[in-house]
Amino acid sequence: MWHYRVGVAATGCGRRLIASYISSPSSSPLLGSRVGDLIDETAEKFPDRDAFVSTYENARIKYGKLKTEVDDFAAGLLAVGLKPGDRVGIWGPNSFHWYVVLKSGRFSFSFIFFFFNRLYAEWFVLSSVLLVLNADFVNNFALAKAGLISVNVNPAYQTRELEHCVKAVEIRGIIAAPGFKTLDYFAMLSEIVPRTNLDFVVMMGSTSVESKLGYxxxxxxxxxxxxDAAKERLEKIxxxxxxxxPVNIQFTSGTTGLPKGAVLSHHNIVNNAFFLGKRxxxxxxxxxxxxxxxxxHCFGCVAGTIASVLHSAALAAxxxxxxxxxxxxxxxxxDMLDRPxxxxxxxxSLETGAMAGSPCPEPLVREVRHRMHMKNFSIFFGMTETSPVTCQSFPTDSEEIRATTVGFPSEHVELMVKDLEGNVVERGIPxxxxxxxxxxxxxxxxxxQKTSEIMAGQKWLRTGDLVVIHESGYEFCKGKLAHFKIPRYILLTDVLPTTTSGKIQKFKLREEAIVRLNLSMPKTH
Structure with missing residues (x-):
């Protein structure tokens, strides 16, 4: 049996809407900043304030010191032969180095980190949970400051997936941890380097073994x-x-085939971060x-796979x-609430926060607000190709709204709902x-080709998500969009096609759904 899973949106503006269209005005203009500007401005204003805390590594650094380390690493990347526009991968679990690389490249891959700087929430506390799954934090900013394009590499990639990533976006250099869990990054890189155009491999370790092999x-x-010469060159660039x-490339999950490299700009990331923080x-x-x-990852949707025991570390942090x-x-x-x-x-001390990645049931909303004291937390919704957040709840929204919707569109963002023929639907129509x-x-x-498939003309981006917009009766004037993150049309089935590693092949589900439901592909105009 197949079923549609349809989200719900609401518009409580006191008037009837003919078309399913929502826009979110703003009292703040869009920012024309680069990611590197943010760390420079914050370091000047708060040089002695803690910027980053890693409880796992027992490390912390202040903004003044962070800027120095970022600048040194960014200048060093240029000195070894990398040029602005080159793609540089970052591969490894979360750590202090992720932060430095991110800053040195004058880029912030993960909006979660740099927008707090821009909005003066300048203290990042990373528990060992955070430090178990990702590549180096420092490196990403270094890449952006040097005009390099950072490529975020999934720390769980096997050799074949790593090689695909390197070749797909022509990665010229990679900054890698020694390994992750049972994976030996050094051995995997040594295997693929001869088959790729990788010219530079930088290991996060400090042993001499890497140098002997040319790393x-x-x-x-x-x-x-x-x-001084290296710093002067960095400033000119x-x-x-x-x-x-472009400042960052993030690989999609591959639900429509092999993962694709989605390219984001400074403008995408800086503004998305700013308006998230503002709300x-x-x-x-x-x-x-x-x-x-x-x-x-933009938010860390895959973080749900982290062993639940690690969530005690987050609580401790x-x-x-x-x-x-x-x-x-x-x-x-x-998992955190279920810790014995x-x-x-x-x-x-908790007041707020963010939840994203899948629908949040109302009982969980209540538990988070009352047992964890996060009265004002937000629900985020978006996708890699939208920088990533397009909708977000307000701190004043009710528990029901946070559980049944994904919030109001972000400022300066428009939403529209079309049918399979490319026509804008009336309210209440999926x-x-x-x-x-x-x-x-x-x-x-x-x-x-893939870009043209997702960009539908007049700068509209098609998300592939099935939703409904209707009048809500809420007393505030906000559009509310509820969402279930599934492939384009569907679905429930008894047998799920999976990859050899056990991942659900959503693109195959989608193709099968189109055939079984006798659907046609939507037009792109």
Missing amino acids: LTMSEVEAKGHN AKRIHFDD IGYGEKHHKICLPVPLY VEAEKCTSLYGTPTMFI NFSKYDLT GELFVRGYVTFLGYWKNP
Whole structure:
């Protein structure tokens, strides 16, 4: 038996809408900043304030020191031969190095981290949960500052997947941890280097083994950037970076075939981060944010696969550092609430946070608000190609609204719903969600065919999500969009096609659904 899973949207504006269209006005203009500008501005304003705390590594760094390390590493990357526009992969579990690389490239892959800087919530607390799944935090910013394009590589990639990633976006250099769980990154890289165009491999370790094989260590790269000539070159390059330049490539989940490299600009990421922070209230006071999510992903949807025992570390980090905000997927919050020793942790410092990745049931909303004290947390919704967030709930929204909707469109963002023939539907009629605004990505790397399939004309981006917009009766004037993250049309079936690693092949489900339901592909206009 097949079923449609349809989301619900509401418009409580006191008037009837003919078309399923929502736009979100703003009292704030779009920003014309580059990612590197944010770390420079924050370091100047708060040089002695903690920027980053890693409870797993027992490390913390202040903004003044962070800027110095970022600049050294960024200058060093240019000194070893990388050029602006080159793609550089970051591969490894969450760590302090992720943060430095991110900053040195004047890029912030993960909006979660840099927008707190821009909105003066300048303290990042990373629990060991956060540090178990992602590549280096420092590296990404270094890449952006040097005009390089960071490529976030899933730390769980096997050799074949890594090679596909390197070849697909023509990665010229890669910054890698020694390994992750049972994976030996050093051995895997040594295998694929002869078959690819990788010219530079930088290992996060500090041993001499890598250097003997022609690889560099991070300390060696930093040393090459620690001189006036290298810094002067970095500053000249940084001044030429435009906010519309590409700064990051993130691979999609591959639900429609092999993963594609979605290209995001400084403008995409900086503004998405700014308006997320504005709505959640980060500009109103200083916040400390605990981030138990993988850094290689826009929000960390895959973080639900982390062994549940690690979530005790997130709770411990919140208590120890008095965090005011906590991020996670519904599965992660469920696991934290289910810890046998949950009651021993003092979480009263928490006020807000964010939940995304899948629908959040109302009982969980109540538990998070009351047992974890996150009264004002937000629900986020979006996709890689939209930078990533397009909708977000308000701190004042009811528990029911947070559980049944994904919130109001982000500021400066438009939403529209069309039927399979490409016509805008009336309210109450299901259709596919389209998005337009600053959030839309630059395209898939050197894949104009796939880019044209998702960009539907007049700068609208088709999401593939099935939704409904209707009048809600709510007393506030907000559109509400509920969403179930599934492939384009569907579905429930008794047998799920899977890959050899056990992942559900959503693109095959979608193809089968089109045949069984006698559906036609929507037009692209």
